[in-house]
Amino acid sequence: MTVISLECGSARPAPLRWLLWSALAAAAVAPWFAGPFVQHLAVLTCLNVLIVNGLALIARCGQLSLGHAAFVAVGAYGSVLAGRHLGLGFLPAALIGIALTALVALALGAVILRLKGVYFVLVTFAFGELLRLILLDGASWSGGANGIAGIEPAALAGLVFDSRARFYGLALLIALGSVALLSALARRPFGHAIDAVSENPALAESTGLSVRRIQLCAFVGGCALAAAGGALQARYVGYVSPESFNASISIGFIIMLVIGGRRSVWGGLIGAMVLTPLPELFRGAVQTQHIFYGAALILILRFLPVGLAGLPGPWQARRGQESQ
Known part of the structure; x- marks a missing residue:
């Protein structure tokens, strides 16, 4: 049985590895020295990283959710309503929103995970609508x-995240935590079990793995990450509405995952970093934005099926061939 790791490609050359780490570190630090608009884009990127990583966990089991934004909405509304009606602070309210989302995902997943392929996609789309x-x-x-408007900013340990620079620090920490979580999962038995289920469910079942239970755990975990992103988003924007979580938002998350690389722990990070700022480049030209997204998807699927996270692999392979 072939087990595919969450990490993509083989070991990268040391110079390239250090170059990538340096570029990521520079990109993480730069917003603090930039203007408010860049900080705003940086916060949105971090929130998208967290949400798309949740979608990546679900996709690892071979399922694709077209209603992922709905779980972001449950986390956002659940945390806001818990904070207002129960008088809770940001962290307890956010935990209630995440727990509520996990319960909804558990109930829904127990029913729909029996479905495969396009049927699963259609049911998740219907749930979102x-x-x-x-x-x-x-x-x-x-x-x-x-x-709901006028949502209070996040506050932890007496620190109020009422500025973009402060909130960026919080969002960055949580987004990187989600990447670290996927990376740690890749090295654990449960991560290998997810890969086995994704590769060949029937064979995984024959080895004693509970395919349904593994899929359900991944589904609930992915939805919980989306809910965390929703709770943060509500506190950052200060406003939530149903139209902020429609099907087009879910499609945007899928595009980020595919372009970044759905089989890499860095896929969500790369996809969000590339695609989150793009709408600002196409401001006033929405049709052009859609054309770009479509063309990018076609090119990625045709020439780089593993996504942008797989670029170092082909580069290393070409380098090895040239040195022979």
Whole structure:
């Protein structure tokens, strides 16, 4: 049985590895010395990294969710409502939002994980649209189409994250934590079990692995990461509405994952770093943005199926061939 690691490619050459680490460190530090607009994009990138990493965990089991934004919404609304109606601070309210999302994902996953391929995609899409309609109709508690405004900024240990620079530090720490979580998972037996289920579910079942249980755990874990991103997003923007979590948002997360590399722990990070700032480049030209996304997807799927995270692998292979 072939087990595919969450890490992509073989060992990278030391100079290239240090170059990549230096570039990532520079990209992480630069926003603190930039203007408010760059800091805003940096915060959004970190939030997307967290959310897309959750989608990556689900995709590892061979499933693709077209309703991922719905779980971001459950985390966002759950944390905001818990904070307002129960008088809780940011962290307890966020934990309630994440726990509520995990329960919803557990109940939904127990039913829909029996479905495969396009049927699973369609049901997750239907769930996302159903949740959006529930939020639109629940004006008494969700604000309906107007959403909920005036959400208090995040505060931890007496520190209020009421500026973009401060919130970027918090978002960066949590986003990198999600990358570290996927990296650690890749080296654990459960991570290998996920890979085995993704490669050949029938063979994995024959070896004694509980395919359904592994898929359910990955689904719940991925949705919980999305909920954490939603709780942070609500506190950063200060506003939530149903239209902030529609199907097009879920498609955007899928595009980030595919372009970054769905089989690499760095896929979500790279995809979010590349695609989050792009809408600003196409401001006022939405059709051009969609054309670019479509062309990028076609090129990635055709020439680099493992995503941008796999670029060092082909580079190293070409270098080895030239040295022979």
